[in-house]
Amino acid sequence: MELKCVxxxxxxxxxxxxxxxxxxxxxxxxxxxxxxxxxxxxxxFADDWTTEHIKIEIFARAEDVEALVTTIIDIAHVGAVGDGVVAVLPLDRFFRIRTRSEATP
Structure with missing residues (x-):
């Protein structure tokens, strides 16, 4: 099973x-x-250029990624500067620390 990190x-x-x-x-x-x-x-023009945002990380099966990305964009989009970004990253391996085994989510 192929995994991705969104x-x-x-x-x-x-x-x-x-x-x-x-x-x-x-x-x-x-x-x-x-x-x-x-x-x-x-x-x-501000003393501090940064703004507060939330970073969300989700490990998902490759076949679920499209629905996941669409959901995030649908919820987060208001059409204004600062709406955010979404990235999909490949995932080589995934381990569960508790069981010390390679696994899928």
């Missing part, structure tokens, strides 16, 4: 709705981290 950077107000929607499409197991940064449109 990484999304989204506005903080999106997280709760996104968590519920991911559970509804049977995507379980996400990591959400508060992050700061700026993209192609930093506020050059």
């Amino acid at each position: 990484v999304a950077i989204v506005r903080p107000d999106v997280l709760e709705v996104l968590e519920r929607k991911l559970a509804a499409i049977h995507m379980h197991g996400i990591t959400a981290t508060r992050v700061r940064g700026f993209g192609t449109h930093p506020n050059l």
